[in-house]
Amino acid sequence: MKIPILKLKDCLLISIQTELDDATAIEFQEDLLNKIHETSAKGVVIDVTSVDVIDSFIAKVLGDVISMSGLMGAKVVLTGIQPAVAITLIELGIYLDNVLTALDLEKGLEKLHLELGE
Amino acid sequence: MKIPILKLKDCLLISIQTELDDATAIEFQEDLLNKIHETSAKGVVIDVTSVDVIDSFIAKVLGDVISMSGLMGAKVVLTGIQPAVAITLIELGIYLDNVLTALDLEKGLEKLHLELGE
Numbered sequence: 001m002k003i004p005i006l007k008l009k010d011c012l013l014i015s016i017q018t019e020l021d022d023a024t025a026i027e028f029q030e031d032l033l034n035k036i037h038e039t040s041a042k043g044v045v046i047d048v049t050s051v052d053v054i055d056s057f058i059a060k061v062l063g064d065v066i067s068m069s070g071l072m073g074a075k076v077v078l079t080g081i082q083p084a085v086a087i088t089l090i091e092l093g094i095y096l097d098n099v100l101t102a103l104d105l106e107k108g109l110e111k112l113h114l115e116l117g118e
Numbered sequence: 119m120k121i122p123i124l125k126l127k128d129c130l131l132i133s134i135q136t137e138l139d140d141a142t143a144i145e146f147q148e149d150l151l152n153k154i155h156e157t158s159a160k161g162v163v164i165d166v167t168s169v170d171v172i173d174s175f176i177a178k179v180l181g182d183v184i185s186m187s188g189l190m191g192a193k194v195v196l197t198g199i200q201p202a203v204a205i206t207l208i209e210l211g212i213y214l215d216n217v218l219t220a221l222d223l224e225k226g227l228e229k230l231h232l233e234l235g236e
Contacts, residue, residue: 001119001136002135002136003122004121004133004136004168005133005135006124006133006165006223007223008131008223008224008227009224013124013126015122015123015124016122017120017122017123018119018120018122047124050122105124105126106125106126106127
C-alpha cells in the first residue's frame with residue numbers, strides 16, 4: 001500500500017503510520033517528488049510520530065528525499081521523531097543537520113509557514 | 119496497512135488513497151472512532167479523491183462511520199467524491215443525505231470550520 005500524500009493549500013502533508021520497508025520507502029520517495037511536481041507544492045511536512053524503528057537505509061532515503069525536494073523548490077519539515085528514533089539516528093551517525101524538524105504536525109506546519117514567509 | 123489518520127488542531131484528516139476492501143474499511147471505522155476519542159477531535163475530513171470504485175458495503179461502512187462520529191460529537195465532511203462514485207452511489211440508492219460533502223480537502227476543512235462556528 002502506498003503512503004497517502006495529502007495536499008492542503010500549497011503544502012503536502014504525509015503521516016507515515018506504517019513500518020517502512022525498503023521498497024515502500026523508495027516508492028514513497030518517487031511518489032512525493034511526483035506529487036511536488038504535479039501540485040507545485042512549496043512545502044512538505046513529513047510526520048513520523050508513529051515510526052518506532054528506523055534503520056540506516058530508511059534514514060538515508062528520508063534524508064535524500066528531503067534534499068531532492070529542496071532541489072525541486074519545496075521546503076520539508078520532519079515532525080514527530082520519537083526519542084528512540086532520535087537515539088538511533090545519532091548513534092548511526094545520521095545528524096540530518098540541514099533538516100527542519102518540529103515536535104508534531106501542527107508545529108511543523110507553523111514552522112513551514114514561517115520559513116516560507118507566510 | 120492501516121489508513122493513516124492525521125491530527126491537525128482539533129480536526130482529523132484522512133485521505134483514502136487505496137482500494138478499500140471490506141476488512142480495511144471495518145478497521146478504519148474502528149481506528150477513526152478510537153482516534154476521535156483519544157484526541158477529542160471536533161471535526162473530521164475524509165477525502166476520497168483517489169477512490170475510483172465503491173460498492174454498497176463500503177458505502178454503508180462510510181455512512182455508518184459518519185453517523186457514529188456524529189454520535190461521539192465530531193462533525194464529518196466527505197470530500198472529493200469522484201463522478202463515477204457519485205453515479206454508483208445514487209444508482210445503489212445510497213443518498214448520504216445528512217452527510218456534509220465538499221469538492222476537495224481544503225474546501226472540506228473550510229466547510230468544517232464554518233459548521234463548527236470557527
